Amino acid sequence: MGKTLVEKIWDAHVVKREEGFPDILYIDTHLIHEVTSPQAFDGLRKRGLPVFRPQQTVATADHNVPTLNQHLPIQEELSRYQVDMLTKNTKEFGIELYGLGHPYQGIVHVIGPELGITQPGKTMVCGDSHTSTHGAFGAIAFGIGTSQVEQVFATQCLLQQKPKTMKIEVNGKLAKGVGAKDIILYIISKISAAGGTGYFVEYAGSAIRSLSMEGRMTICNMSIEMGARGGLIAPDQTTFDYVYGREFAPKGEEWDKALAYWKTLYSDEDAQFDAVLEYDAADIQPMITYGTNPGMGIGITEPIPATTAQPESERPSYEKALNYMGFQDSEPLLGKPVDYVFIGSCTNSRIEDLREVASFVQGKKKAEGVEVWIVPGSKQVEAQAKKEGIDKIFEEAGFMLREPGCSACLGMNEDKIPAGKYCVSTSNRNFEGRQGPNARTMLASPLTAAAAAVTGRIVDVRELLN
Amino acid sequence: MKKFEKLTSQVVPLPIENIDTDQIIPARFLKATTREGFGDNLFRDWRFDSNNQPKADFVMNNPTYRGKILVAGKNFGCGSSREHAAWAIQDYGFDVVISSFFADIFKGNALNNGVLPIQVTDEFLQQIFNVVFANPQASLTVDLEAQTVRIDETGESYTFEINPYKKSCLINGYDDIDFILSHKHLIEEFEKNR
Ligand code: SF4
Numbered sequence: 001m002g003k004t005l006v007e008k009i010w011d012a013h014v015v016k017r018e019e020g021f022p023d024i025l026y027i028d029t030h031l032i033h034e035v036t037s038p039q040a041f042d043g044l045r046k047r048g049l050p051v052f053r054p055q056q057t058v059a060t061a062d063h064n065v066p067t068l069n070q071h072l073p074i075q076e077e078l079s080r081y082q083v084d085m086l087t088k089n090t091k092e093f094g095i096e097l098y099g100l101g102h103p104y105q106g107i108v109h110v111i112g113p114e115l116g117i118t119q120p121g122k123t124m125v126c127g128d129s130h131t132s133t134h135g136a137f138g139a140i141a142f143g144i145g146t147s148q149v150e151q152v153f154a155t156q157c158l159l160q161q162k163p164k165t166m167k168i169e170v171n172g173k174l175a176k177g178v179g180a181k182d183i184i185l186y187i188i189s190k191i192s193a194a195g196g197t198g199y200f201v202e203y204a205g206s207a208i209r210s211l212s213m214e215g216r217m218t219i220c221n222m223s224i225e226m227g228a229r230g231g232l233i234a235p236d237q238t239t240f241d242y243v244y245g246r247e248f249a250p251k252g253e254e255w256d257k258a259l260a261y262w263k264t265l266y267s268d269e270d271a272q273f274d275a276v277l278e279y280d281a282a283d284i285q286p287m288i289t290y291g292t293n294p295g296m297g298i299g300i301t302e303p304i305p306a307t308t309a310q311p312e313s314e315r316p317s318y319e320k321a322l323n324y325m326g327f328q329d330s331e332p333l334l335g336k337p338v339d340y341v342f343i344g345s346c347t348n349s350r351i352e353d354l355r356e357v358a359s360f361v362q363g364k365k366k367a368e369g370v371e372v373w374i375v376p377g378s379k380q381v382e383a384q385a386k387k388e389g390i391d392k393i394f395e396e397a398g399f400m401l402r403e404p405g406c407s408a409c410l411g412m413n414e415d416k417i418p419a420g421k422y423c424v425s426t427s428n429r430n431f432e433g434r435q436g437p438n439a440r441t442m443l444a445s446p447l448t449a450a451a452a453a454v455t456g457r458i459v460d461v462r463e464l465l466n
Numbered sequence: 467m468k469k470f471e472k473l474t475s476q477v478v479p480l481p482i483e484n485i486d487t488d489q490i491i492p493a494r495f496l497k498a499t500t501r502e503g504f505g506d507n508l509f510r511d512w513r514f515d516s517n518n519q520p521k522a523d524f525v526m527n528n529p530t531y532r533g534k535i536l537v538a539g540k541n542f543g544c545g546s547s548r549e550h551a552a553w554a555i556q557d558y559g560f561d562v563v564i565s566s567f568f569a570d571i572f573k574g575n576a577l578n579n580g581v582l583p584i585q586v587t588d589e590f591l592q593q594i595f596n597v598v599f600a601n602p603q604a605s606l607t608v609d610l611e612a613q614t615v616r617i618d619e620t621g622e623s624y625t626f627e628i629n630p631y632k633k634s635c636l637i638n639g640y641d642d643i644d645f646i647l648s649h650k651h652l653i654e655e656f657e658k659n660r
Contacts, residue, residue, distance in 0.1 A: 015656045016649055021631050024646055026656055038499035047643070052653075085499050146549055147578050147642070155646040157653060 002268025004165045005234050006200045009140045009265070013123045015157055022159040028122040030057045030152045031108045032095070034086040035064065035412075036127030040150035041089040053156045054094040058117060061086055061099045062107045064412040067375050067402035070100050079413060093153075106378020106404040109133040109346035113217060114380055116246025120235035120262040125152060130346050130428065132223040135232030136216035137239055138265050140200070142230040163229050164198055164274040167267070169205035172281035177462040179356075180215030181348060181426065181445035183207065184222045185287035185297045187279065193295035196228030199275065202267060203233050207281035213242040214352035221347045222428050225294035234266040286461055289430050289443040290333055291321040296430075300448065300460045303332045324432055325440050326420075333442075333458045338422050341366075341453040342435070344375030345409035345427035348446050351384050353426070357450045358390040360464075366398040367456030373415065374399050375407040399453065411436045424452040467580045469639035473561060474607040474618065476533035478525060479598045485538055486545035487572065491554040504550055505557030530602045534561040537594050541565070542583075543572025552579045562608055564615065566591045577632045578641060584608065584615055590624045593617060610637060 064079035074080035090097040098104040120138040134141035223231030285299040409427040416436030430441040451461040542565040552575040616623040
């Protein structure tokens with residue numbers, strides 16, 4: 001019997017497999033940041049152990065860095081302390097740090113791919129659940145807890161049970177104005193925020209194949225929002241072209257060797273998945289969420305589902321969510337006023353996202369009363385945007401281009417949405433209080449967010465595209 | 467990690483159901499960048515009043531009840547995945563937690579930190595509470611090898627389940643890191659052969 005892509009990569013990384021025990025899985029690349037690493041470093045010190053393979057570990061500061069005036073000392077005490085700890089720890093243990101001020105600094109899941117660190121066939125982990133992003137390259141990538149961060153530091157391995165596999169196929173052609181973010185919000189709305197629990201998901205089908213690497217990263221990034229451990233897409237020419245020539249990509253003969261291997265990375269025809277789902281791209285319209293988990297999404301022209309349509313046991317929490325958002329059941333979202341627009345996060349802060357937004361807003365202005373934050377995913381994205389004059393377009397539109405970091409995705413720094421305010425956000429989580437205490441988050445694509453910015457309302461972006 | 471020997475100890479009874487991770491260690495203590503000291507804040511808001519004075523009516527402030535075994539009501543450790551809850555329990559000095567149900571993630575975190583979670587039936591849990599409240603000096607004996615917990619006074623014993631890998635870790639004083647490092651030669655070999 002053939003193997004799935006997950007099995008191929010997994011099996012190639014098993015150091016030891018024994019009946020009754022979890023696999024010892026070799027980890028190629030370990031990404032770390034300031035928030036989930038300090039206790040792990042501390043654990044190493046207590047054991048008197050070094051980092052086993054520091055050259056396979058890369059650090060950046062992203063979760064609680066400010067996105068204005070990064071050249072100044074960090075104001076918030078705890079954030080400054082955690083960032084300082086990271087500097088101290090990486091120095092002590094010999095790990096490369098792309099910290100504040102470094103031209104490679106940025107959100108951990110943005111810099112991995114753009115530096116060519118993320119490659120097909122790798123195993124990659126990070127103490128952050130959206131590590132699934134790197135799966136877009138045909139890698140096994142998943143988030144881990146702090147004890148596991150210590151485990152990888154100490155051994156470059158993890159004890160892991162082999163996961164179940166699910167294939168999600170999306171076939172057909174996407175309509176204009178509909179993109180990768182809409183595909184993934186659509187899938188999660190169909191299978192719910194827990195529908196992928198216990199699985200590694202492989203995305204396939206012609207609609208997925210037609211996406212750029214940026215789009216594929218957006219899809220894999222949100223795998224975790226349906227409960228999946230990770231998501232991945234078999235590498236193809238689009239993948240190889242993206243990786244080629246990047247800073248840490250293989251060069252020369254090494255490249256040829258790597259490429260030959262990468263071309264073997266696909267699920268065999270006769271491979272067995274534990275579950276298979278199929279969707280038609282033509283059914284997908286621009287998506288938006290109305291509730292407090294990423295599964296609560298609708299097509300932009302649809303009304304909010306009725307409470308009575310929910311299973312009885314779930315009605316109280318459904319009502320609580322609508323109440324939190326200040327929405328009535330069965331009402332449409334179209335036309336609702338918006339206070340904030342946040343374009344950023346590891347889901348949608350790459351150069352392609354910024355280009356798409358810029359080409360839409362060129363010559364337009366933001367609506368009165370709307371605050372628009374654009375937070376690039378990395379220093380490199382920021383520099384590229386400036387090189388292309390995208391910053392000027394934003395400036396003329398009244399958008400604020402800030403400096404890279406996680407920012408309002410989780411509001412760990414100063415970038416918080418005020419209580420009760422509505423924010424159309426390109427990030428990945430709309431949990432209660434995620435963007436700030438009592439902030440109201442509506443997840444959407446960069447285009448839908450840009451349309452909300454220039455109209456001040458929830459609108460169907462397709463009507464504004466010519 | 468230290469080896470889990472056969473343990474006979476008095477217990478601290480906490481007959482409350484659904485004790486969540488916010489009660490075990492309140493969120494405001496998560497900002498620390500080390501693992502130590504969480505024991506001081508274990509059940510912080512139950513143990514201390516707003517002036518940081520011990521609350522006399524809480525069982526952990528009652529010197530009659532002491533020991534390395536915490537016995538708690540059903541669904542212990544629900545809530546967030548924070549590992550700090552397990553760190554706090556271990557740091558305070560508990561080696562065993564007994565309940566009639568554990569939240570999954572807490573259970574895993576406890577085992578990873580050398581704390582043995584023992585799941586017993588509702589009836590057996592009630593028996594423990596009855597005996598301990600009648601006689602605070604009553605002890606339990608936990609035999610991990612045999613997978614039993616015994617109420618010494620009555621001689622009644624219960625056989626519990628545990629994942630065989632985790633059992634061998636506790637008995638040998640291994641945690642996951644020690645276990646993987648004991649195969650270091652295989653890791654190096656794996657690296658050479660790629
Ligand atoms: S941008 Fe948001 S989701 Fe992504 S790593 Fe940062 S906090 Fe996590």
